[in-house]
Amino acid sequence: MPTFLDLGVKKGYIKALKELNIKTPTEIQEKSIPVLLESKTDFIGLAQTGTGKTAAYGLPILHHIDPSSNDVQALILAPTRELVQQIKKQLFKFTKYIDERIFAESVYGGEKIDKQIIALKRTTHIIVATPGRLLDLIERGEVNIKNIETLVLDEADEMLSMGFKDDLNKILSYNTQKRHTWLFSATMPEEIKRIIKTYMSPEAIKIEVNKNALVNANITHQYITTTIKDKFNILVALLEQREDTRGIIFCRTKAGTKNLTESLINEGFSVGALEGDMQQRERDKVMRAFKNESLQILVSTDVSARGIDVNNLSFVIHHQLPEHVEYYTHRSGRTARAGKKGDSIALIIPGELQKIQDIQRTLNIKIKEINI
Numbered sequence: 001m002p003t004f005l006d007l008g009v010k011k012g013y014i015k016a017l018k019e020l021n022i023k024t025p026t027e028i029q030e031k032s033i034p035v036l037l038e039s040k041t042d043f044i045g046l047a048q049t050g051t052g053k054t055a056a057y058g059l060p061i062l063h064h065i066d067p068s069s070n071d072v073q074a075l076i077l078a079p080t081r082e083l084v085q086q087i088k089k090q091l092f093k094f095t096k097y098i099d100e101r102i103f104a105e106s107v108y109g110g111e112k113i114d115k116q117i118i119a120l121k122r123t124t125h126i127i128v129a130t131p132g133r134l135l136d137l138i139e140r141g142e143v144n145i146k147n148i149e150t151l152v153l154d155e156a157d158e159m160l161s162m163g164f165k166d167d168l169n170k171i172l173s174y175n176t177q178k179r180h181t182w183l184f185s186a187t188m189p190e191e192i193k194r195i196i197k198t199y200m201s202p203e204a205i206k207i208e209v210n211k212n213a214l215v216n217a218n219i220t221h222q223y224i225t226t227t228i229k230d231k232f233n234i235l236v237a238l239l240e241q242r243e244d245t246r247g248i249i250f251c252r253t254k255a256g257t258k259n260l261t262e263s264l265i266n267e268g269f270s271v272g273a274l275e276g277d278m279q280q281r282e283r284d285k286v287m288r289a290f291k292n293e294s295l296q297i298l299v300s301t302d303v304s305a306r307g308i309d310v311n312n313l314s315f316v317i318h319h320q321l322p323e324h325v326e327y328y329t330h331r332s333g334r335t336a337r338a339g340k341k342g343d344s345i346a347l348i349i350p351g352e353l354q355k356i357q358d359i360q361r362t363l364n365i366k367i368k369e370i371n372i
Contacts, residue, residue: 001025007033009059012097017055020093026052029059031207036060036182042204043182044196048329049155049309050337051209053184054090057152062091064150065125067100071147074126077171079158081108081130081280082287086309087154088128102126107143109133110280117142131159131167138171145171148179156185156192158330162303165191172199186333187326218336221367223346223356231319231347232260236267237372238317238345239297246290247315248298248305250331252323260319261299270296274304302327311337318346321355325362345370 001024004014017023025033028047036043037060047053061074078084088106095102104126107116113136120127120142127134127143137143151172153159159168172181172195181200185192196204226234235249251257254275261273272286272295283304289295291310300308302322313335322328335342346367348356360367 002030004029004033004059008037009033010063010098012099013059013062013094016094016096016098019096022052022055026056028053028207028209029056031209032056033059035205035207037063039205040180042180042201044200044204044206045182045184046186046188046206046208047184048186048209049333053154054087055094057154057182057184058087058091058094061126061150061152062094062098062102065102067102067125069125070123072124072127072143072145073147074150074152075134075145075148076126076128076152076154077131077134077159077168078128078154079130079162079164081110082308083155084108084128084130091126091128104128107133107137113137131164131171135167135170138174146175146178148175151179151181153181153183153185153195156183156195157187157189157326160189160191161326168195186329189326218339218341219332220341220343221332221346221365222343222370223348223367224370224372225350225353226347228349231349232263234347234372235317235319236264239264239269241372242315243296245314246293246296246310247313247317248300248308248331248334249317249319250305250322251299251301252320254301256320257299257301257304264297264299270294272298274298274300274308276301276304278304302331305331305334308334309337310334312340313337313342314340315343315345318344321346321348321352321359325359328359329363 004017004025007025028045028051032045033056065073076087078087084106088104091104102125103123105119105124106128108130109132224234251260254277257273257275261271264271272289274286290298316331316335322331332344356367
């Protein structure tokens with residue numbers, strides 16, 4: 001097993017990684033870091049969430065920054081404010097034992113833009129941003145990305161499925177001559193292929209992590225056949241079996257999320273909801289409670305769960321099957337992170353067996369029927 005030192009990471013960073021309990025490189029780190037440290041290149045990394053991508057691109061970016069220059073030299077785009085905040089926090093922690101000062105700022109919607117403009121007036125080497133807010137700042141002339149050397153698209157497929165296509169195209173069309181683009185994605189829809197073709201070099205290096213495992217191998221996939229009438233009782237029984245563990249229940253609609261959350265609270269479960277109509281402040285409050293474990297279960301729609309990265313979730317329950325197969329990947333990937341095991345359980349009604357078979361075939365996984 002290669003160490004971070006073998007991959008070319010500086011000792012100061014390794015000391016910080018040890019402190020964060022990151023001791024041996026994950027597969028994506030092992031394959032990406034040497035390439036991104038050594039060569040100035042465009043790069044495509046295909047990897048699930050929870051595989052350690054932030055360090056895979058974050059460490060090389062930090063190594064490439066010239067602290068003596070006040071220019072913004074790297075830009076990292078991510079789909080949600082949670083993910084943006086988390087990436088910035090990680091970069092800050094990585095630099096704890098480095099002599100030079102490297103400054104990263106995060107910008108995202110849902111917070112006063114003036115506050116972010118003031119923060120950006122200070123020396124900033126790296127900007128971590130959601131696409132919409134970044135574009136707003138560029139168009140106001142508050143951010144100059146002309147000297148960017150590296151542009152990272154993290155969770156590129158999620159950014160597209162959240163409707164950031166036009167914003168991304170506008171951002172990508174700036175300063176294409178100077179910069180290198182590093183794209184990370186769990187899936188490869190047509191739109192991503194188009195971005196690669198339009199904005200990236202045909203020589204881009206491509207790395208795929210456990211190619212056949214579209215879904216994390218540590219997840220056990222199961223389904224329970226029920227009826228609309230019995231579904232709630234089955235869910236309650238499932239949660240009672242797992243009263244010491246934490247997880248997320250996925251619903252298809254905002255209304256479904258609200259109703260299910262209320263019903264579960266009435267049954268005495270420790271539950272919070274995440275759905276599209278929430279104010280950012282409310283959303284942050286629920287996420288804080290879930291992260292510090294004062295909430296045991298989260299009920300969420302697909303879009304609202306984007307960018308959630310919480311460790312030690314032992315299950316994901318699909319109250320309804322997702323609309324698209326790749327959503328199944330994103331949902332299931334919320335459990336079994338950082339090498340832990342987890343269960344993905346779908347509650348289906350008799351007509352939905354075909355969908356289960358489609359998911360199995362497309363994702364190359366086995367979903368086993370269980371009874372409760």
